[in-house]
Amino acid sequence: MSVHDIVDNLQGGWIGGGGPESDVVVSSRVRVARNLAGMPFPHLLNKEGADQVVGLVRKASEDERFLARAGRIELVTMGELSAEERQVLVEKHLVSPDLLNQFEHKAVAIDGEEKISIMINEEDHLRIQVLLPGLQLNEAWQLVNGVDDALELNLDYCFSEQLGYLTACPTNVGTGLRASVMLHLPGLVMANQVRGLLATVTKLGLAVRGLYGEGTEAVGNLFQVSNQVTLGRTEEEVINNLLLITRQLLEHERGARAGIYRERRELVEDKVFRAYGLLKHARILSAGEAMRLFSDLRLGVEMNLLTGIPPELINELMIASRPAYLVKTGDGRKNNYEMDVHRAELIRSRI
Amino acid sequence: MHITEIMNSQTRKIHLCEQCARDLQAQSFGFLPQFEIHNFLAGLLGMGPGTAKSEERTEQAACPDCGLREGQFAQNGLLGCGNCYSAFYEQMQPLVKRIHGHDRHTGKVPERTGGYARLIQQVERLKEELRQAVAREEFEAAAGLRDRIKELEKGIGQER
Numbered sequence: 001m002s003v004h005d006i007v008d009n010l011q012g013g014w015i016g017g018g019g020p021e022s023d024v025v026v027s028s029r030v031r032v033a034r035n036l037a038g039m040p041f042p043h044l045l046n047k048e049g050a051d052q053v054v055g056l057v058r059k060a061s062e063d064e065r066f067l068a069r070a071g072r073i074e075l076v077t078m079g080e081l082s083a084e085e086r087q088v089l090v091e092k093h094l095v096s097p098d099l100l101n102q103f104e105h106k107a108v109a110i111d112g113e114e115k116i117s118i119m120i121n122e123e124d125h126l127r128i129q130v131l132l133p134g135l136q137l138n139e140a141w142q143l144v145n146g147v148d149d150a151l152e153l154n155l156d157y158c159f160s161e162q163l164g165y166l167t168a169c170p171t172n173v174g175t176g177l178r179a180s181v182m183l184h185l186p187g188l189v190m191a192n193q194v195r196g197l198l199a200t201v202t203k204l205g206l207a208v209r210g211l212y213g214e215g216t217e218a219v220g221n222l223f224q225v226s227n228q229v230t231l232g233r234t235e236e237e238v239i240n241n242l243l244l245i246t247r248q249l250l251e252h253e254r255g256a257r258a259g260i261y262r263e264r265r266e267l268v269e270d271k272v273f274r275a276y277g278l279l280k281h282a283r284i285l286s287a288g289e290a291m292r293l294f295s296d297l298r299l300g301v302e303m304n305l306l307t308g309i310p311p312e313l314i315n316e317l318m319i320a321s322r323p324a325y326l327v328k329t330g331d332g333r334k335n336n337y338e339m340d341v342h343r344a345e346l347i348r349s350r351i
Numbered sequence: 352m353h354i355t356e357i358m359n360s361q362t363r364k365i366h367l368c369e370q371c372a373r374d375l376q377a378q379s380f381g382f383l384p385q386f387e388i389h390n391f392l393a394g395l396l397g398m399g400p401g402t403a404k405s406e407e408r409t410e411q412a413a414c415p416d417c418g419l420r421e422g423q424f425a426q427n428g429l430l431g432c433g434n435c436y437s438a439f440y441e442q443m444q445p446l447v448k449r450i451h452g453h454d455r456h457t458g459k460v461p462e463r464t465g466g467y468a469r470l471i472q473q474v475e476r477l478k479e480e481l482r483q484a485v486a487r488e489e490f491e492a493a494a495g496l497r498d499r500i501k502e503l504e505k506g507i508g509q510e511r
């Protein structure tokens with residue numbers, strides 16, 4: 001499967017949904033930062049140096065022992081992709097937005113299942129990332145760890161005994177590990193408890209981010225929780241801490257949903273079926289409105305109020321109705337009005 | 352990008368480079384505001400003792416491996432190469448501690464190259480001890496250290 005096919009495939013990876021605790025946890029992500037010894041970090045590399053890094057990683061990923069341990073990954077330079085293809089990879093979360101800047105220097109390697117992506121010449125020479133649906137932090141870390149070991153068979157990493165893996169930014173030094181979960185928390189938002197809970201989580205050394213819209217409210221009730229500290233804690237400690245706190249949030253979210261449904265059943269049902277009606281019949285949908293409606297629809301699916309809508313369809317539509325994908329499928333329709341019409345058409349045809 | 356974190360009931364302000372600020376939000380769906388970043392990390396450098404000298408250093412200090420100047424780091428918050436951590440040790444050590452609350456890696460060690468790195472580090476440490484022992488005129492201890500260094504260096508030679 002080529003990276004071009006991956007761009008076109010809207011069912012792959014975390015988008016396919018499922019996984020444990022997927023009524024609240026949309027996806028789990030683990031990434032590590034690695035650099036090659038004896039070479040300046042990417043921001044100091046010229047094109048020749050950057051190509052050298054890409055070449056070394058390519059060679060390491062084609063080695064038989066790598067293939068035996070980690071399987072086949074498809075490496076493509078960002079320059080080989082069109083601007084739209086690059087943007088779609090960002091919206092599928094397979095690469096970070098940074099890979100679009102100075103893209104001639106950069107490359108990405110992705111496995112056929114779209115679980116593993118290795119970004120080359122991002123802030124560090126390598127960013128090995130695994131993204132899985134549902135709550136699968138340990139599984140994601142095991143996969144990252146295996147790919148890391150397999151690459152290290154042929155790559156000399158920049159490592160110091162005192163500071164661990166050396167990274168371009170001191171905020172990543174040590175394990176280079178960032179683990180995060182994407183949570184859907186409509187119950188806590190409705191119950192007005194989300195602020196307090198997330199403030200508590202921040203005090204426990206984790207970073208919380210809503211996916212912000214134009215205002216300050218989280219769009220689509222989606223929140224990302226991740227670790228901040230990368231030095232002085234083992235990978236397992238970081239993963240377990242995040243896992244523990246995620247489980248707590250999960251219980252609170254389920255409690256909030258059940259409580260609201262018990263007290264104000266119609267309020268929940270109205271939200272869900274209103275969203276269903278709008279998504280099914282609206283003729284113009286902005287990106288922000290679509291995200292809000294997807295959240296309400298997702299809640300209906302997660303609470304078994306709505307049947308016949310698979311959760312992966314919502315993930316898929318969420319990506320498909322983002323601007324990059326609309327441009328890609330929109331036959332030249334590019335202004336806001338045209339995009340909103342195209343978005344509504346696309347959603348209507350699927351729900 | 353600043354993140355305020357409260358840890359061990361201490362409020363710490365963490366300055367992140369633009370990239371890491373974005374990276375923390377990498378799972379976003381594109382609804383994020385664009386961050387305007389200027390002197391992040393710079394604020395944490397040149398603080399504390401020796402501040403007066405820091406301007407002077409900015410003029411001169413550069414990493415011998417990659418040529419990155421201290422001033423450049425203060426500007427974009429990114430180091431130039433792995434050796435920058437030791438080239439700017441005096442400034443990086445407290446900065447790293449301020450960011451993470453720790454100053455020693457306890458996590459994974461690379462399978463193949465890690466052991467080698469560990470040996471090198473161990474030799475470096477013993478050499479430092481040796482220097483100190485000689486300075487204190489503790490010649491018996493120095494002789495013992497010299498033997499251990501020789502033994503380890505033999506091991507390094509074999510790993511190569």
Ligand SMILES: [Zn+2]
Pocket residue numbers: 123168169170171367368369370371372
């Ligand atoms: Zn950074």
Ligand SMILES: [Zn+2]
Pocket residue numbers: 414415416417418419430431432433434435436438
């Ligand atoms: Zn350097």
